[in-house]
Amino acid sequence: xxxxxxPRAARGERPFFLPDADVERLLNMVVxxxxxxxxxxxxxxxxxxxxxxxxxxxxxxPDAEASAERAERRAAVIxxxxxxxxxxAERVLNPPEPMDQVMxxxxxxxx
Amino acid sequence: xxxxxxxxxxHSMSPRLSADEKSLLDFAVSLKSRLRGPMRAALPKAYQAHxxxxxxxxxxxxxxxxREVGEAMQGEPVYRWWSALARAQQEYYVDxxxxxxxxxxxxxxDRYRAIASGPVKGSLTxxxxxxxxxxxxxxxxHCVPGSYFIERCEDDVWAGARSxxxxxxxxxxxxxxxxxxxxxxxxxxxKSRFPDLAVRDILDxxxxxxxxxxxxxDAFPEARVEAIDLSAPSLRYGHARAEALGxxxxxxxxxxxxxxxxxxxxxxxxxHILLHETSREALGRIVAECHRLLRPGGVMxxxxxxxxxxxxxxxxxxxxxxxxxxxxxxxxxAEMDLVAPAVAAGFPAEEVFEAxxxxxxxxxxxxxxxxxxKAGGRS
Ligand SMILES: C[S@@+](CC[C@H](N)C(=O)[O-])C[C@H]1O[C@@H](n2cnc3c(N)ncnc32)[C@H](O)[C@@H]1O
Numbered sequence: 001x002x003x004x005x006x007p008r009a010a011r012g013e014r015p016f017f018l019p020d021a022d023v024e025r026l027l028n029m030v031v032x033x034x035x036x037x038x039x040x041x042x043x044x045x046x047x048x049x050x051x052x053x054x055x056x057x058x059x060x061x062p063d064a065e066a067s068a069e070r071a072e073r074r075a076a077v078i079x080x081x082x083x084x085x086x087x088x089a090e091r092v093l094n095p096p097e098p099m100d101q102v103m104x105x106x107x108x109x110x111x
Numbered sequence: 112x113x114x115x116x117x118x119x120x121x122h123s124m125s126p127r128l129s130a131d132e133k134s135l136l137d138f139a140v141s142l143k144s145r146l147r148g149p150m151r152a153a154l155p156k157a158y159q160a161h162x163x164x165x166x167x168x169x170x171x172x173x174x175x176x177x178r179e180v181g182e183a184m185q186g187e188p189v190y191r192w193w194s195a196l197a198r199a200q201q202e203y204y205v206d207x208x209x210x211x212x213x214x215x216x217x218x219x220x221d222r223y224r225a226i227a228s229g230p231v232k233g234s235l236t237x238x239x240x241x242x243x244x245x246x247x248x249x250x251x252x253h254c255v256p257g258s259y260f261i262e263r264c265e266d267d268v269w270a271g272a273r274s275x276x277x278x279x280x281x282x283x284x285x286x287x288x289x290x291x292x293x294x295x296x297x298x299x300x301x302k303s304r305f306p307d308l309a310v311r312d313i314l315d316x317x318x319x320x321x322x323x324x325x326x327x328x329d330a331f332p333e334a335r336v337e338a339i340d341l342s343a344p345s346l347r348y349g350h351a352r353a354e355a356l357g358x359x360x361x362x363x364x365x366x367x368x369x370x371x372x373x374x375x376x377x378x379x380x381x382x383h384i385l386l387h388e389t390s391r392e393a394l395g396r397i398v399a400e401c402h403r404l405l406r407p408g409g410v411m412x413x414x415x416x417x418x419x420x421x422x423x424x425x426x427x428x429x430x431x432x433x434x435x436x437x438x439x440x441x442x443x444x445a446e447m448d449l450v451a452p453a454v455a456a457g458f459p460a461e462e463v464f465e466a467x468x469x470x471x472x473x474x475x476x477x478x479x480x481x482x483x484x485k486a487g488g489r490s
Contacts, residue, residue, distance in 0.1 A: 003216060003263045006209055010202075011258070012250030012437045017194040028199045035138040035203065042134035061130070067117055070134075074141045082145065085192050089153035092189050095160070 034081045038074050045070060115473045119279040120288030122355040124222060124348065126212050126272050136211075136276075139204040140283050146200060147475070150193040157187045158424055177442070180427035194435065201436055205255050208277040216269050219348075223268050226351040232359035235350040237343050241364050246390040247341060250437045259319065259342035271320045271348025278322060285473040289356075293383040293478065294326030295471040297414045300480055301379065302330070304466075305410055307489065310334045312377045314404060316367040316397065317341075317385030320349035321360055323414070327381065328358045334379075337372075339365040368396040375406045383414045386481070387441045394444070399456040408488020411458070414468060415479040418445035449481050458483035 018024040049066065050056040062070060079086075119125065128136065158180070166183035167173045174180045184190045212219070227235065243260055251258040255277070259270050278290045286292035301308065310331045315324045318338035328336050338360050340346050346362045353360045365371055367385065380401040386394055401411040418441065420426040426445065433442040453463040468480040 003213070006213055006261070006263075006269075007256040008206070010205075010251035010254040010256045010437060012254070015194075015198065015435050017191045017198070019191075024195045024199075027195055028202065031142065031196070031199045031203050034142070035135050035207075038138040038141075039131050039134040042137075043131065046130060070137070071117075071141065074138055075145075078141055078145055082196070085196065086149040088192070089149040089189050092153035092157045092160070093149075 030081065034077060037081075038077055041073055041077065042070055045073075116279075116284035116288040118284075118288065119276065119290075122352060124219070124226065124272070124275075124352045124355045126215060126219065126276050128211065132207075132211050135207055136204075136280055139200065139207060139280050142196075142200050143204070143280070144283055146193065146197050150189060150196070153189045154184075154187075154193065154428065155424060157189050158184060162187050162190075174423060177423045177426040177430055180423045184427065194431070197431070198435060201254055204280045205253075205277065208273050208280060209256065212269055212273045212276060216264070216267075216272075219268050219272050220264065220266050223266060223347055223351045226354050227347070229354075231350075231354050232357070233350065233353055234361045235346060236361075236363045237346065238364045239343075241341055241366055243341055244366070244368075244390075244393065246393055246440060247388065250439060252388055252437055253432070254437050259340075259345055262344055266347060267344045268348040268351070270342060270344035271346070271352075274345060275320050275322070275348065275352065282474070285475070286470075287472045289325070290322040291326045292470055292472045292474055293414045294323035295330075296468050296478055297323070297381055297383065297412055297480070298326055298330030299471060300466070300468045301410060301412060305484070308378065308408070308410055310378045313337070313379045313381065314339070314370075314372070314377045316380065316382040316401075317388070318349060318362070318383075319345045321353050321362070323381075323383035324349070324360055325353060325356060325358045327379075328360060331379075335359075335361070337361045337363065337377075339363045339367060339370060341366060368393055368400055370400060370404065372404055374403055375409075377404050378406055378409045379412070380404055380409070381412045381414070384416055386413050386415055387418065387438060387444045390440055391443060391447065394447075395452040395455065398452045398458075402453075402456040402458060402483075402485060405485040406488060407485055409485045410482060411453075411485075412480055412482040415444070415481060416441075417467075417476050417479045419465070419479060420445070453483045457485075459486050462486070 016024050046057060046060055050060050162183040163173050174183050261270060282290060311334055313327050313331060313334050313336045315327065315338040318324045318340050321338055324336060324338045343364055346364055350362045389397065405411060418429060420429050430442040430445060432438040449465060450460060450463045454460050463483040466480040468478040470477060
């Protein structure tokens with residue numbers, strides 16, 4: 001059975017949220033690449049845990065403990081890749097003192 | 112139940128996942144859960160600290176409704192990035208589930224045929240004459256290319272299989288391994304609110320693959336359960352899925368606005384997240400059809416996403432999917448008077464309700480239950 005390819009775009013206008021739509025296109029590529037990194041991490045994990053015997057490898061699935069470890073590693077990859085976005089969110093919640101104000105304060109009256 | 116499910120519950124119709132595909136789906140779920148993390152938490156603060164005051168300064172008054180909140184938020188970087196990431200995650204997981212299912216479609220079609228031609232408990236009745244209405248055709252709902260309706264081969268089940276797999280990722284396992292929360296929660300609600308209701312016949316409207324239909328079979332084992340949808344690929348898959356799980360459901364391709372069933376055929380007519388995918392006019396016709404189909408004293412219950420919010424900021428976020436995830440009717444539903452269509456359909460005004468329906472699993476927040484009880488029939 002040879003099927004015509006699925007459409008890649010959903011019918012309907014696509015909103016872009018960032019002022020530069022090209023930056024947002026790059027974000028979509030980063031998301032996909034992050035998924036690939038997580039997949040490769042899991043694949044290595046599988047190799048290590050099975051010491052790469054092809055027969056063991058094919059039938060291997062993570063148990064609850066291994067799944068939990070993988071979930072933690074996955075969260076850590078997301079932490080690293082999307083850190084800047086969450087750091088900005090923290091700065092929204094706890095706005096830092098403006099730098100020039102800090103500099104002026106530390107400079108004291110002597111200047 | 113200890114927490115969200117980490118894997119979809121498998122049945123013999125389930126799309127199979129290679130180890131690598133499972134890793135990618137796990138990533139999609141982890142990324143989605145992150146959208147409820149620090150960035151989401153910063154949104155109200157960004158609104159209160161900058162967006163609302165800036166809007167008030169420019170317009171002489173704070174944002175009055177959710178649309179004005181939206182205007183005010185457009186310039187907030189944290190809102191822009193959160194939205195951009197949310198849309199990227201949506202497209203990513205849709206594309207992933209689409210390609211996983213596409214890669215094994217011939218085998219899924221074979222499995223569907225094997226199940227459907229074997230001994231079955233339920234049934235499937237397709238009607239190619241059922242047209243796709245404008246509210247389903249105008250855009251591909253929640254950004255699935257091809258939507259519920261694309262068919263590329265004989266006995267195509269692609270849209271149904273993708274929807275089964277995709278629902279699990281979309282709900283992050285928080286609605287149960289079989290994504291049964293809406294049905295389980297709805298049935299509990301009916302039993303506690305209408306303990307006297309005798310249920311012989313149930314209709315589920317807009318069933319897709321029957322995720323929410325099957326819990327009604329379990330909740331009312333004596334009843335006959337019918338389920339309708341517009342989407343043939345979903346109904347085929349749903350029929351085979353129900354059989355694989357050993358549940359008797361009678362699936363039919365029909366439009367909920369005008370079904371082929373005779374008057375007073377059912378004691379319960381239900382739907383789950385159907386109404387927000389329709390239109391104002393269609394909603395009125397669907398409610399009128401529910402009234403026609405119910406026996407005296409019968410109950411209509413539509414389980415919906417919790418669209419009603421108490422302040423404009425939360426309403427703006429609750430409506431995000433409307434313009435941004437191809438759910439064009441959602442924000443209208445959030446503001447609609449739902450009593451009027453029920454009363455126009457013939458339900459007594461005092462029997463119309465909107466209620467909070469608690470999740471039976473781990474959904475964040477509750478469901479909205481909208482319904483009414485038809486006059487008569489009670490002793
Ligand atoms: C979000 S899905 C419903 C999900 C499903 N009830 C569940 O709980 O898993 C919406 C479904 O409603 C169907 N639909 C939309 N308008 C309809 C109509 N007028 N009559 C019947 N089905 C309709 C669509 O084809 C789609 O399958």
